[in-house]
Amino acid sequence: MDFAFSREQVMFKKEVIRFAKKEIVPRVQEHDLKGEFDFTSFRKMGDFGILGLHFPEELGGGGADVLTTVLAGEALGEAGVDGGLTLAYGAHSFLCADTIFRHGTDIQRKHYIPKLASGQWIGCMGLSEPDAGSDVASMSTTATRQGDSYVLNGTKMWITNGPIADVAVVYAKTDPDQQHAGISAFIVDKGTPGFSAGPPLIKMGVRTSKTSELVLNNCAIPADNLLGNEGEGFLMAMQTVEWDRSALLAPFVGSTTYLVKKCADYAKGRVQFGKPIGHFQAIKRKLADMRIFGEAARALVYRIAWCKDQGRPLNHLEAAVAKLFIGDWSLPVTNDAVTLHGGYGYTHEFDVERIFRDTRLAPIGGGTSEVQKMIISRLM
DSSP states (O other): OOOOOOHHHHHHHHHHHHHHHHHTGGGHHHHHHHTOOOHHHHHHHHHHTOTTTTSOGGGTSOOOOHHHHHHHHHHHHHHTOOHHHHHHHHIIIIIIIHHHHHHSOHHHHHHHHHHHHHTSSOEEEEOOBTTBSSOGGGOOOEEEEETTEEEEEEEEEEEETGGGOSEEEEEEESSTTSSGGGEEEEEEETTOTTEEEOOOOOOSSOTTSOEEEEEEEEEEEEGGGEESSTTOHHHHHHHHHHHHTTTTTHHHHHHHHHHHHHHHHHHHHOEETTEEGGGSHHHHHHHHHHHHHHHHHHHHHHHHHHHHHTTOOOOHHHHHHHHHHHHHHHHHHHHHHHHHTGGGGGSTTSHHHHHHHHHTTTTTTTSOHHHHHHHHHHHO
16 A cells, blocks of 8 residues: 655645635635635636546546546645635536546436536435434335336435535436345436425535525426436445545545644744643644544545546445444544634634534534444454
């Protein structure tokens, strides 16, 4: 396993950081305070090539490997981009677009991927339901074949990009009597009769990402909108875990680097009792813990990305360990960052407050920490 990045990868990461600091970061606080999605930044990410980085060039992508794609996500977090925008990027590029790319027909790929890679269209994934989150097999959304169409009925919940998406990958049961084997995946376009999004939810953090329910009420779509074959939907959903444990976690890793620098600078400049607070042992310990977490989290994410590039099947135990570690241990790190800043850390003026709120999603989204422990213990 070699983590010595090429000169091109190192330069690319620096370019992403420079791009993000110039084009995105100046608007982060404003959009977070208002709870607004930054369409301008999203389109610029498309223009820069981030949204379609890992897709083939003939489909409008950059043809990059997984590790380079992970470096781009890490660079966004390291530059100070908020967790809402990076979450929207992950749901768009990996949960929606990559599923279409992997399992779609040539016609589907040529129709959707260039528009998604450029940011012209925004994508989302409809998997979770009000009564089926961790227990995917208990979903109640159905897809019934009627001639040349499928008719979808059900409600999806907690859908990132739901209110703003132009296209969704929706999972539904084509055989309700089956469990995992009865789930299939479909492409549903915005504007399809019977398909609608609920109002955006007001969330604690990642406030710039728009989240809502998706409602399918006798929503008829062409049979050609089926992805792959009937009954393959659960396997498709599980394949997104590979991205969730690498590219989607990468911005969290990058934000830790950003956080460490912010805290170190503050500790050197904030004077109490006649000297910078960075001279006090308690503050030194907090800074050391932040750095330790960042190094360990980065190694876990890089390993998964490297194995994916090598074509190795995902080790679900290692992936669950990475998700659990980053999800759970990012919380005390960001809490320490707020504490280190004292009263200032509790105000919106300082980025540590936003990062603290954004990070609270880490042990919940993409598979709760409790589920990760179930996976780890079962595989052990």
